[in-house]
Amino acid sequence: MTKSTVRFLLNNDVVTIENIDPNLMVLQYLREIQFKSGSKEGCASGDCGACTVVIAELDRDNANQLHYKSINSCITFVGSLHGKQLITVEDLKDGANLHHAQQTLVDNHGSQCGFCTPGFVMSSFALHKHNQTPNRAEVLEALAGNLCRCTGYRSIIDAAITSSTSSEEDSFAKHYQETVAKLTEFQKLTAPTLNGNGNNFISPKNINELAYELINEPTSTLVAGGTDLALSITQNLANIDKLIYVGNVEELTTLKETDTEIVIGSALPYSKFIDTLHHYYPDLGDMIERIGSKQVRNTGTLGGNVGNASPIGDMPPALIALGATMTLHVNGVERTILVEDYFVDYKKTVLKPSEFILSIQIPKPTVGQTLKVYKISKRIDDDISAVLVAIFIEQNASQEITNIRMAYGGMAAIPKRAPAAEAVLKGNRLTKESIAQAKTALATDFQPMSDVRASDKYRMTVAQNLIEKCYLEMQSQKIATRVVNYA
Ligand SMILES: Cc1cc2nc3c(=O)[nH]c(=O)nc-3n(C[C@H](O)[C@H](O)[C@H](O)COP(=O)(O)OP(=O)(O)OC[C@H]3O[C@@H](n4cnc5c(N)ncnc54)[C@H](O)[C@@H]3O)c2cc1C
Ligand code: FES
Ligand code: FES
Structure with a gap:
């Protein structure tokens, strides 16, 4: 397989990298190698959004179209930039004019200390590129990964709403066809590699290349989005010597x-x-x-x-x-x-x-089947579960349960089903009595642990109560059981 270098667009400039440590994250690359310090480091773990940048990539189904998305540069491996356009806050301006994602923040007084501002600007820019008619929920979703400690969110949200509907053409729109042409060229390169600091990275393009790399180097580490793996580097200071990126396969x-x-x-x-x-x-x-x-x-x-x-x-x-x-x-x-x-x-x-x-x-679902999923975490957005349960129920015309699978996360060392609780409900109807029995049986299915997210007692209580919640929701859709019902 002929190997090539990693090539991408940094804003509108073609960049080729080869002798760079592939353990480097895009944020470090920008700040320490490109000396672009607009993107900030708040947490280095994907939690605060201060490092948000935007990636434009060719659409899979329509190669003449670009797809824009916001990402956390602090947990994105630099090699994964191959074939893409990396857009940073420094280059949003068109000449002397601020981009509307920036200007609307100024107009709405959406910045105080300014540390979070570049991240919000980039999330707002990505939203505009993706959806020019967002509803309020979509705006909130676009901004939920960005934290601000001083300004307060109202003015930032107002700014993003105004920016998202702007009809002003930015410099990226002006260079659209040129960008598509360059990215198409980069995509033709085979097996981009990075080698630096004794570490190697390769990005296979198809399943055969991937299988070949893994047979040759069985100790390699696969990386897809990197949102989990990157933390072993940024938080635990690990070094990964052989990385295979699967995002282009x-x-x-x-x-x-x-x-x-x-x-x-x-x-x-x-x-x-x-x-x-x-x-x-x-x-x-x-x-x-x-x-x-x-x-x-x-x-x-x-x-x-x-x-x-x-x-x-x-x-x-x-x-x-x-x-x-x-x-x-x-x-x-x-x-x-x-x-x-x-x-x-x-x-x-x-x-x-x-x-x-x-x-x-x-x-795919068929008639008589229901799936209920409940995630329990301290915050609604951007938080890891203390407990998660998914309950799949299949009922016949008489409402008897013919098949049930209840699977829990956060209750054991692995994600696991609840055989005793399932056995109580299978062949039964959902009634107050059968649900009470299932809750009791669940206590024999798991011995949860205590950690920073929840105590063992809390986990078991909430896990049992979620069975009841499922029952209540299946009795009537009118009962308001979700936090969003009250938002
Ligand atoms: C701020 C933040 C919030 C998060 N919130 C949540 C959350 O709410 N819920 C949640 O479940 N997770 C959450 N995560 C964890 C993480 O985002 C998810 O688990 C995500 O799905 C990991 O996918 P990835 O592609 O980024 O994995 P990577 O980091 O690329 O890989 C993770 C592991 O899977 C292996 N792997 C990757 N692809 C393959 C493959 N094809 N075959 C075999 N092994 C493979 C890798 O070698 C690595 O060991 C969060 C992470 C962050 C940083
Ligand atoms: S620095 Fe906090 S998400 Fe990247
Ligand atoms: S303006 Fe200070 S953190 Fe948002």
Whole structure:
């Protein structure tokens, strides 16, 4: 395989990088190598949004179109920029004129100390590029990953609302076709690599190249969005010597539907499949909107969420409850297993050396089936779960439960079903009595632990009460049970 250099556009300039440590994050690259210090470092863990930049990339389905998204540069590996345009706050201005994402903040008095301001500007810019007629909820969603400690959010939100509807043409719109042409050229390069500080990075383009790299270098670490892996570098100061970026592998970044299944490529970011899942499973779609922030969902992937095997990952319980399967690939050989069977013990999975997750298959709903998903965290947005439960129920015409899967996160070392509680409800109707029995049975299914997020007692109580919440919601849709009902 012919190797090439990593090439991207930094605003409108072509940049080639080759002898740079691939453990470097985009934020460090901007501040320390390009001396562009407009993007700030607040947390280096994806939580504050001060480092937000915007990525423009060619649309998969229409190569003449650019797709703009906000990302956290502090947790984005520099090699993943290949083939994309990186837009930073310094270059939004057109000549002497501020961009409307900046000017509206000035006009609305949306900045005091200014530390958060570049991040808000970039989130607002990304929103405008993506949606010029957002409703208030969409504006809030776009800004939820940015924290401000002094100004207060009203003026910032007002600024973003005004900016999003602006019809002013910015410099990026003027260079649109030129940008498309350059990115198309970069995409033709094979296997971009980075080598620096004794560490290596490669970005295969298809499944064969990926399988080949993993056979040759079985100790390599895969990186998709990096929203989990990057923290091992920025927080734990780890060094990763062999990185394989899967975000450009064609077969891993597709979304397909068959008559019976939704097939999600393991390296497809949440923001690319959330609408599809929302359509079939509204509760699941609502929950995904609460995974991290817009910046995290624009890069984080399903393969990374399942692949990191965290007991508090939000997707595995939902996938287990739905009876989803996953396809694993090693050196041309594929096997498909239940997601439920993937997890063995804390952070241990059935993945073999050189094997990777290719895709995840979610069955489409049929008549009589319901999926309820409840995420319990201290904040609504951008927070990790203390407990998450997904309850899948199938009922016959007499309302008897013919099939049930209740899967919990945060209650054990791995995401896990609740066999005793399920056994109580299977073959029964949902009644106050059967629900009370299921709650009692749940206490035999789990022995949760105490940590900074919640005590063992709290976890068990909330886990039991969520079964009752599911029951109440299934009795009547009119009962206001969600926080959003009161917002
Ligand atoms: C601010 C913030 C908020 C977050 N909030 C949430 C939240 O609310 N809920 C939640 O569940 N998570 C949350 N996360 C964690 C993380 O964003 C998710 O788990 C995300 O889905 C990880 O995907 P990724 O592509 O970024 O993974 P990466 O960091 O790229 O990879 C994670 C792990 O998976 C492995 N991996 C990646 N792709 C594959 C593959 N194809 N095959 C095998 N292994 C693979 C990698 O080697 C690595 O070990 C948050 C993270 C941050 C920084
Ligand atoms: S520095 Fe806080 S999200 Fe990047
Ligand atoms: S203006 Fe100071 S943090 Fe927002």
